[in-house]
Amino acid sequence: MKLVCTCIGCAIEASCPYSAPRFYLGEGQAWARHFTEDLTRENIVKGLKETNYGRCVYKSDNNVVDHQVVNMEFTGGATATFSMCGFTRHQERRIQIMGTKGEIRGEEGKIKVMDFVTHENTEIQIPEQTSGHGGGDSGIVRSFLKEVCGYNGSEGLTSASASVRSHLMAFAAEQSRLNNGQSIELDDFYKKLLVQV
Structure with a gap:
C-alpha cells in the first residue's frame, strides 16, 4: 500500500x-471540478483526501516542470520564446508578436495591434471566455466540427499534423531540459523518435 501525504490534517x-x-475551498473553487462535480465543502474535502489534488507538494513524486524558458529558432530565421511559471497568483496567458512594421499583443482579454508605419493603435476586446484554456478548447472543437461538416482539403487548426508538430516541440524542449539545455534540431529529434517506434 502506498502512503499518500495530503494537506488534510497536515500540521x-x-x-x-x-x-x-x-x-480549492476559496478563490480556486471552480478548479475543484477536476475532481468533483458537486462543489460543496464536504465533496471538495473528500476529493482532496482521495485524489492527487490534495497531495503535499513537498512529499510528492510529481516531477513536472514548474517554470521554464524555451528559445526556438525557425527555418526562415524567425525566433520565439516561450516562458512559463507556475508560481503566479493568477493564471494568465500573454502573447507578443513583433514584426518589422508592427506588433501584436494579446493579454487581459484584449488584443492590441500597433502599426509602426502609421502609428495607429487598434484594440480588440475579446469576449469573456468560459471554457478551458481561455476559450481555446471550444475554438478547437468548433474548427474540428467545421472540417467534419464541410472539409475543403485545407489543413485546419486541429489537424493531426499540426498537433504532432506542436507536441514534438514540447517533447524536444523537455529533452533539452534533461540534457542541460542542449540545443535540439527538431528534424533530427523526429527521426530518432521514428527509429525508436
Whole structure:
C-alpha cells in the first residue's frame, strides 16, 4: 500500500503557501471540478483526501516542470520564446508578436495591434471566455466540427499534423531540459523518435 501525504490534517497546512484546501475551498473553487462535480465543502474535502489534488507538494513524486524558458529558432530565421511559471497568483496567458512594421499583443482579454508605419493603435476586446484554456478548447472543437461538416482539403487548426508538430516541440524542449539545455534540431529529434517506434 502506498502512503499518500495530503494537506488534510497536515500540521502546517494553515501556513503553507501551497495549501490545497485554502485554494480549492476559496478563490480556486471552480478548479475543484477536476475532481468533483458537486462543489460543496464536504465533496471538495473528500476529493482532496482521495485524489492527487490534495497531495503535499513537498512529499510528492510529481516531477513536472514548474517554470521554464524555451528559445526556438525557425527555418526562415524567425525566433520565439516561450516562458512559463507556475508560481503566479493568477493564471494568465500573454502573447507578443513583433514584426518589422508592427506588433501584436494579446493579454487581459484584449488584443492590441500597433502599426509602426502609421502609428495607429487598434484594440480588440475579446469576449469573456468560459471554457478551458481561455476559450481555446471550444475554438478547437468548433474548427474540428467545421472540417467534419464541410472539409475543403485545407489543413485546419486541429489537424493531426499540426498537433504532432506542436507536441514534438514540447517533447524536444523537455529533452533539452534533461540534457542541460542542449540545443535540439527538431528534424533530427523526429527521426530518432521514428527509429525508436
